[in-house]
Amino acid sequence: MNFKSQVRMGIGAIKGRFGHRIPLNVMISVTDNCPSRCSYCSIPSRCRPDLSTAEWKKLLEEMRAAGTMRIGVWGGEPMTRRDIVELCSYARELGMYVSIDSNGYLIPSRPEILDAVDHVVISLDGPPHAHDANRELGSWLRTMEAIKLCSGRVRLWTITVLTANNISELDWIMDTAREYGFMTTFQTLHHNDSLGGDTSAMRPSNDEYRQAFARLLELKGKGAPIALSEGFLKKIAQWPDFTRTRLPEKFYGPRCSAGRMFCNIDVDGRVYPCSLLIGEYPGALNALEVGFEKAFHAASELPCQACTASCYPEYNYLYGLYPSVALDWHRSVKTTDRMMRNAMEKKAPEE
Secondary structure (H helix, E strand, O other): OOHHHHHHHHHHHHHHHOOOOOOOEEEEEOOOOOOOOOOOOOHHHHOOOOOOHHHHHHHHHHHHHHOOOEEEEEOOOHHHOOOHHHHHHHHHHOOOEEEEEEOOOOOOOOHHHHHOOOEEEEEOOOOHHHHHHHOOOOHHHHHHHHHHHHOOOOEEEEEEEOOOOOOOOHHHHHHHHHHHOOEEEEEOOOOOHHHHOOOHHHOOOHHHHHHHHHHHHHHHHOOOOEOOOHHHHHHHOOOOOOOOOEEOOOOOOOOOOEOOOEEEEOOOOEEEOOHHHOOOOOOOOEHHHHOHHHHHHOOOOOOOOEEOOOHHHHHHHHHOOOHHHHHHHHHHHHHHHHHHHHHHHHHHHHO
16 A cells, blocks of 8 residues: 555544544455365355355445545455456556555466456465464465565565464564565454354463563564554563453553445455454345445444454554554565565566
């Protein structure tokens, strides 16, 4: 996202502070299908039919008309859709910044996706033994193939789900990020039962989670390629109980902007305030039936005000106009671009 787009996003956030409800940022889950079977994800077992290309294009047009400036494409594995390049390209034609979350499996066979998006986020859970323990045997090799392909060609971040299998591998992830030129982000186990199932056996203890986030804060202070803001890392290290992924009261400072500044469209077209409430929000309306804007405005009542999913507290800081966090994220984007250029220069002599 260039500086002009960041300013426009900031203007939208200011309007939000004065009572306007604008879906600046929309996460769209485009499929339940996935070639992987990760230990902490049960999304593929939902097995619902995908919306058609025309249906998604209509929703994208309605989102843009309602003020959406950025979409995050996820699933399942969005690369399993034959039309994913077409959909991402269309969203960019409408003027939206497009990021895509992927396990990387299918990116080498469909490299054209790199020209259709602004930002790629690949799931990387550590070195081979840790990554494969979280996901499936042989998954690390496929993920690293995608990272090597993306390196230097597109803005690249990784997302690491911290479990008992990999919580001691933070330094390895930092070293790998420096080698291939990407920024890192981290998540706790936070999916609800309908998306994640029972993950208690792989959940780190409260102390282990707190120590890991304290370590990430320390590493970030030393210049490590960590995109998460210092504000978030300081607070999440104090989370009272990581077996509870949501709290009814404010914890980070700002109130939650889910349903006011961002939302999530599920595979069937239903609009939820965020992904943590998928299947648990009785008021979710289907955007295909009532239109996106009406469905978005129906997703405004929240049963919670804080969660452990790192993206949402960060959105709340940004839309709450916290200057230090906004500056932190601006620096992360600039660092991403610098690392991408460096990786491109490093690869050039090899090609």
